[in-house]
Amino acid sequence: xxxxxxxxxxxxxxxxxxxxxxxxxxxxxxxxxxxxxxxxxxxxxxxxxxxxxxxxxxxxxxxxxxxxxxxxxxxxxxxxxxxxxxxxxxxxxxxxxxxxxxxxxxxxxxxxxxxxxxxxxxxxxxxxxxxxxxxxxxxxxxxxxxxxxxxxxxxxxxxxxxxxxxxxxxxxxxxxxxxxxxxxxxxxxxxxxxxxxxxxxxxxxxxxxxxxxxxxxxxxxxxxxxxxxxxxxxxxxxxxxxxxxxxxxxxxxxxxxxxxxxxxxxxxxxxxxxxxxxxxxxxxxxxxxxxxxxxxxxxxxxxxxxxxxxxxxxxxxxxxxxxxxxxxxxxxxxxxxxxxxxxxxxxxxxxxxxxxxxxxxxxxxxxxxxx
Ligand SMILES: Cc1cc2nc3c(=O)[nH]c(=O)nc-3n(C[C@H](O)[C@H](O)[C@H](O)COP(=O)(O)OP(=O)(O)OC[C@H]3O[C@@H](n4cnc5c(N)ncnc54)[C@H](O)[C@@H]3O)c2cc1C
Numbered sequence: 329x330x331x332x333x334x335x336x337x338x339x340x341x342x343x344x345x346x347x348x349x350x351x352x353x354x355x356x357x358x359x360x361x362x363x364x365x366x367x368x369x370x371x372x373x374x375x376x377x378x379x380x381x382x383x384x385x386x387x388x389x390x391x392x393x394x395x396x397x398x399x400x401x402x403x404x405x406x407x408x409x410x411x412x413x414x415x416x417x418x419x420x421x422x423x424x425x426x427x428x429x430x431x432x433x434x435x436x437x438x439x440x441x442x443x444x445x446x447x448x449x450x451x452x453x454x455x456x457x458x459x460x461x462x463x464x465x466x467x468x469x470x471x472x473x474x475x476x477x478x479x480x481x482x483x484x485x486x487x488x489x490x491x492x493x494x495x496x497x498x499x500x501x502x503x504x505x506x507x508x509x510x511x512x513x514x515x516x517x518x519x520x521x522x523x524x525x526x527x528x529x530x531x532x533x534x535x536x537x538x539x540x541x542x543x544x545x546x547x548x549x550x551x552x553x554x555x556x557x558x559x560x561x562x563x564x565x566x567x568x569x570x571x572x573x574x575x576x577x578x579x580x581x582x583x584x585x586x587x588x589x590x591x592x593x594x595x596x597x598x599x600x601x602x603x604x605x606x607x608x609x610x611x612x613x614x615x616x617x618x619x620x621x622x623x624x625x626x627x628x629x630x631x632x633x634x635x636x637x638x639x640x641x642x643x644x645x646x647x648x649x650x651x652x653x654x655x656x657x658x659x660x661x662x663x664x665x666x667x668x669x670x671x672x673x674x675x676x677x678x679x680x681x682x683x684x685x686x687x688x689x690x691x692x693x694x695x696x697x698x699x
Contacts, residue, residue, distance in 0.1 A: 330356050330439075332627065333458055333468035335446045335481060338367075339613055340599025341474030342429035343620030344627075346384060349438040351628050356468070357430070357438055358460065360445040364427035368498040368580045370523040370607055371533040372396060372512045373425075374417045374614040376698045380621060388428050393418035394526045398511040399691075401680060403673040404518055406561035409681045410511065414688060415695065417512070419527040421502070446475070448484040449595055456594070469633060472623060473597040477604050478582055485593055489586040496583035497543060498607075500535040503570035507532055514608060516673040517560045521608060524566065531573060534566065537607050540581055549577065585661055590646040594638070598623045602649060606660040611695055615653055618699055622648060656696065 332348055334341045337359030345357045373393075381387040397416045402408040434440050445461040455469035475481050482490045507513075512525040522536035536557065546552040558564040583604070590602045599616035623645060630641040666672040680687040 329454060330354050330466065330468040331631075332356075332470045332472060333358060333456070333466060334472045334474055335449070335458070336360075336473070336475035336479070336599075336601070337363075337430055337433075337440070337442075338426060338474060338476055338599060339429070339616035340601070340620040340623075341472065342426065342433055343386075343617050344472055344474065344598060344624045345433040345438040346386065346429065346436055347621065347624035348627060349433060349436040350384070351624075351631075353627075353631065355433075355438040356441060356466070357433060358441045358444050358446055358458070359430075360443065360461075362442045363430045364423045366500070366502075366574075366578050367422040367426070368500045368535065368578045369422050369533075369613070370500075370512075370525060370535040371421055371527050372417050372419055372523065372525045374611050374695055375415045376696045377614050377617045379698050380617065386429060386432055388420065388425060391420060391424045391428060392528045393420040394509065394528065396510060396512050396525060398508075399687075400508075400511050400513040401677055402513070402515045402560060402562050403677045404516045404560055404670045405674065406515075406563075407674065407677050408562065409677050409687075411680065411684065411687050413512075414691065415698070419512070419525040419533065421527045421531075421533070424528060446481055449481060449593070451594060470627065471595045473592070473595045473601040474599050474620070475601050477580070477600045478584065479601075482601075485595065487588060487592060489584050489588050492584065492586060494582050494584040494586075495540050496585075497538050497540050497579065497581040498535065498583055499538060499549060500533065500578040501570070502527070502531045502573040503534050503566075504530055504573065505532050505566060505570045507566070513562075515557075515560050515563045516669075517557045517563055518670065519556055521673075522557060522563055523607065532570075534570065535607075537583070549579070585657075585664070587657070590649045591642045594642070596623055596627075596642065596645060603653060603657050605653075605657050606664040608664060609656070609660045609695070611656070611660075614696060615656070618652065618696060619649065621699070622652065652696070 331353040448459040520538040598619040626645040
């Protein structure tokens with residue numbers, strides 16, 4: 329029996345694996361894909377994670393993260409504002425970052441199970457029994473839910489948010505283009521918004537949050553992009569001039585920003601499985617890293633689990649998670665309403681042009697402090 333089974337090897341799961349393996353626990357990370365792999369994500373990471381990553385010797389300097397010091401916002405007509413970022417961040421692909429953290433976890437003694445999907449999680453006498461793809465089973469004292477936005481495990485646990493449909497889709501490209509190196513840009517278009525940021529090598533990430541309804545209406549990704557993204561002249565130029573690195577984009581659908589319980593049926597959630605912040609805040613990766621740290625710190629504090637300490641662990645983790653992230657998620661949900669809408673995004677650009685402190689205030693509300 330393992331001490332801890334971590335379901336999902338994204339940022340939240342891998343940070344938990346690294347910290348718990350460092351503390352001497354027997355940990356397994358179960359990931360349905362095989363590293364390295366691409367993921368739908370804007371790949372702009374807030375600098376709030378840098379002190380922590382350095383403290384555990386996991387800051388990936390050698391992968392050449394690109395320093396990002398400015399933010400550009402455009403409305404659906406292409407009117408824009410550029411402003412400095414207080415804290416800033418860096419651009420780095422998930423292909424590189426997740427693989428690097430996975431190798432760090434293995435190097436510190438965590439076991440890795442790739443190409444293995446967790447299908448169900450049931451309580452057992454000493455903890456939990458996991459049903460894996462291929463008919464395999466495994467037992468663990470504790471299970472961490474780090475499976476991201478949406479998974480079969482959400483269905484298996486009958487989580488409430490999974491019953492509600494969501495219209496949001498995410499599409500990601502890696503492109504070569506002639507664009508600024510030092511900024512993360514957020515371009516609105518009718519029905520959605522698209523982020524653009526420099527990542528390692530000579531590539532940029534272009535990733536947008538769009539609508540399933542629009543995709544259905546136009547009948548294909550390219551047709552949708554020509555009829556929606558290209559309405560913003562700045563995006564039109566990027567779409568025309570970009571050299572696409574891969575044949576096809578990465579696409580996900582049913583992205584839900586609804587609140588979720590942080591602990592469900594005894595499974596402790598971290599990262600997007602605990603709550604997904606809207607991408608316009610550019611901060612989900614930092615929250616996943618911070619959440620993985622928070623969860624593993626709590627487990628270390630209560631380990632080994634005795635009678636009653638499981639309840640205390642669940643309660644104190646859920647409370648601290650709400651304190652750290654609850655407000656950010658709420659502000660993100662409210663701000664999201666301004667985007668992808670002609671009038672609201674136009675007003676937002678004008679307002680930020682004229683009232684510079686307002687932009688800073690909004691960023692502070694949706695971003696965390698270095699930890
Ligand atoms: C369009 C879009 C753009 C974004 N842009 C940014 C950005 O620029 N900056 C930023 O900070 N955040 C951004 N985010 C948010 C960010 O991507 C997430 O918050 C972050 O990836 C969460 O990490 P995680 O570890 O919780 O989940 P993930 O990184 O999604 O990892 C979950 C892992 O679990 C695996 N998995 C799932 N189910 C199972 C299963 N049943 N068994 C085994 N494995 C399983 C998956 O394969 C995956 O590898 C964006 C999100 C979207 C939708």
